[in-house]
Amino acid sequence: MSEITNYLSPCSLDDAVRALADGDVTVLCGGTDLMPQMEAGQREYASTLMNIRRIEGLAEITLTGDTCRIGALTTVSEILTSQLLDEVAPVLVAAADQFASDQLRNAASIGGNICNASPAGDMIIPLLLLNAVVELASWQDGAIQTRLISLHEFFKAPGKTVRQNNELFAAVLFDKPPPGFVAHFCKPGPRPALEIATVSIGIGGVLEDGVFSDVRAAMGAVAPTPIRARRVETTLEGLPLNADNIRAASVSAGEDATPIDDVRASSWYRDHLVRVLTKEVLNDVLENTN
Amino acid sequence: MMSLKTQINFKLNGQPVTVTVPVTMNTLTMLRDELDLTGTKYACGEGECGACTIRLDGKTINSCLMYAVDCDGREVVTIEGLKSGETLHPLQQAFVDHGAIQCGFCIPGMIMQADYLVENNPDLDRARIRRGLEGNICRCTGYTKVLDAITSVVESRE
Ligand SMILES: Cc1cc2nc3c(=O)[nH]c(=O)nc-3n(C[C@H](O)[C@H](O)[C@H](O)COP(=O)(O)OP(=O)(O)OC[C@H]3O[C@@H](n4cnc5c(N)ncnc54)[C@H](O)[C@@H]3O)c2cc1C
Ligand code: FES
Numbered sequence: 357m358s359e360i361t362n363y364l365s366p367c368s369l370d371d372a373v374r375a376l377a378d379g380d381v382t383v384l385c386g387g388t389d390l391m392p393q394m395e396a397g398q399r400e401y402a403s404t405l406m407n408i409r410r411i412e413g414l415a416e417i418t419l420t421g422d423t424c425r426i427g428a429l430t431t432v433s434e435i436l437t438s439q440l441l442d443e444v445a446p447v448l449v450a451a452a453d454q455f456a457s458d459q460l461r462n463a464a465s466i467g468g469n470i471c472n473a474s475p476a477g478d479m480i481i482p483l484l485l486l487n488a489v490v491e492l493a494s495w496q497d498g499a500i501q502t503r504l505i506s507l508h509e510f511f512k513a514p515g516k517t518v519r520q521n522n523e524l525f526a527a528v529l530f531d532k533p534p535p536g537f538v539a540h541f542c543k544p545g546p547r548p549a550l551e552i553a554t555v556s557i558g559i560g561g562v563l564e565d566g567v568f569s570d571v572r573a574a575m576g577a578v579a580p581t582p583i584r585a586r587r588v589e590t591t592l593e594g595l596p597l598n599a600d601n602i603r604a605a606s607v608s609a610g611e612d613a614t615p616i617d618d619v620r621a622s623s624w625y626r627d628h629l630v631r632v633l634t635k636e637v638l639n640d641v642l643e644n645t646n
Numbered sequence: 647m648m649s650l651k652t653q654i655n656f657k658l659n660g661q662p663v664t665v666t667v668p669v670t671m672n673t674l675t676m677l678r679d680e681l682d683l684t685g686t687k688y689a690c691g692e693g694e695c696g697a698c699t700i701r702l703d704g705k706t707i708n709s710c711l712m713y714a715v716d717c718d719g720r721e722v723v724t725i726e727g728l729k730s731g732e733t734l735h736p737l738q739q740a741f742v743d744h745g746a747i748q749c750g751f752c753i754p755g756m757i758m759q760a761d762y763l764v765e766n767n768p769d770l771d772r773a774r775i776r777r778g779l780e781g782n783i784c785r786c787t788g789y790t791k792v793l794d795a796i797t798s799v800v801e802s803r804e
């Protein structure tokens with residue numbers, strides 16, 4: 357069994373990525389995923405435990421030109437109460453409102469939610485709709501280097517991402533959606549609180565003169581990673597959003613999804629839910645733009 | 647396996663404290679076992695029930711999920727920090743007056759979260775209180791008297 361020999365709590369991104377250069381580091385943010393996973397013996401600590409919550413400048417939500425940037429340490433509560441996000445990406449705020457409880461939201465970070473790479477991560481679905489990009493920082497040749505990866509290419513498997521051990525997730529970025537863009541997120545459950553999604557779905561697009569365009573759809577907990585629902589997107593793109601096309605999209609959603617049986621639901625039920633929810637979300641989009 | 651320990655300094659219920667804790671210890675265990683503050687309760691240990699709710703820099707969190715080392719340099723308030731001298735906090739008194747306590751196990755967390763809600767919501771109605779208590783589970787009271795108690799404090803404030 358490995359042993360922790362070093363605890364770090366850097367105050368600058370510089371120090372943090374330098375420490376990561378060795379690679380043998382467990383990154384700690386809010387701890388709401390890390391603590392239970394460690395307690396349950398699902399993971400082991402690396403030789404260094406690095407608390408990143410003191411890094412300055414990594415908890416900001418900013419808009420520069422048309423690009424919105426959310427720093428890794430930003431909590432779900434901060435997303436929920438952000439005036440800026442309410443204007444540029446209300447679907448992300450709506451998803452934050454359905455996230456766990458006040459106590460969890462106050463601790464949980466966006467970086468942790470994305471890096472934990474749960475197929476059910478609630479912040480991920482709206483960010484997929486926003487065509488978000490992930491910024492990874494590392495220390496190379498004596499300086500901080502960053503690379504950008506599209507969020508939908510970031511996930512490999514449950515808990516696995518393309519982030520290398522020497523990289524820190526620094527921020528998630530997205531461009532302000534086009535004028536008229538509306539998006540809805542839906543996560544059903546017996547009560548809104550503390551519900552890990554059985555399935556979740558988000559669909560957005562521009563609805564103009566009854567025609568739906570720039571369609572983006574994403575689903576959670578229906579595949580090994582959160583996914584873009586490409587068949588749903590093609591089924592709807594450039595067509596009127598009417599009952600027939602909504603029905604066709606719900607069939608496509610069933611084709612996009614490849615759910616499994618687990619403690620939360622059977623694959624049969626998830627498949628059924630995905631179809632029903634697709635209709636629900638699209639009807640919401642219709643209602644809210646008329 | 648010996649876990650690495652580190653020394654941390656923070657403010658606990660208004661007083662500065664210094665403790666040396668294993669770096670993997672959670673805040674709840676530190677409070678109860680190292681600092682003898684047993685008002686904060688351990689129930690689920692996984693963020694579901696809210697019995698371990700404390701304030702960290704003014705915000706409520708589940709202390710069972712938080713690494714104790716992360717308290718370093720911060721301000722922590724537990725249920726023990728609410729009353730002043732022998733006088734109960736208005737919420738504590740309201741819970742007593744409304745019979746909102748049965749076994750009592752959930753109450754410290756419930757009151758910490760209620761205090762946070764009252765402080766941060768200028769117009770706190772029953773529906774908002776209910777939503778705000780989503781992370782606090784009580785297996786005894788059925789919540790009605792808890793809501794009555796908190797509502798009475800909100801009303802007396804107006
Ligand atoms: C009771 C309960 C309810 C929950 N409900 C929900 C819910 O409704 N919806 C939902 O989506 N999730 C939920 N979660 C999961 C969890 O709260 C979130 O995933 C949260 O956003 C994780 O953030 P954190 O800051 O606590 O991450 P941590 O636990 O600190 O870290 C999570 C993982 O990401 C890594 N990591 C964190 N930050 C970085 C970074 N910047 N760079 C590189 N790696 C990093 C860590 O090493 C770790 O592997 C719930 C958890 C619990 C215990
Ligand atoms: S003991 Fe922490 S939430 Fe239940």
Ligand code: FES
Nearest residue numbers: 750752784785786
């Ligand atoms: S009073 Fe017993 S759990 Fe709430």
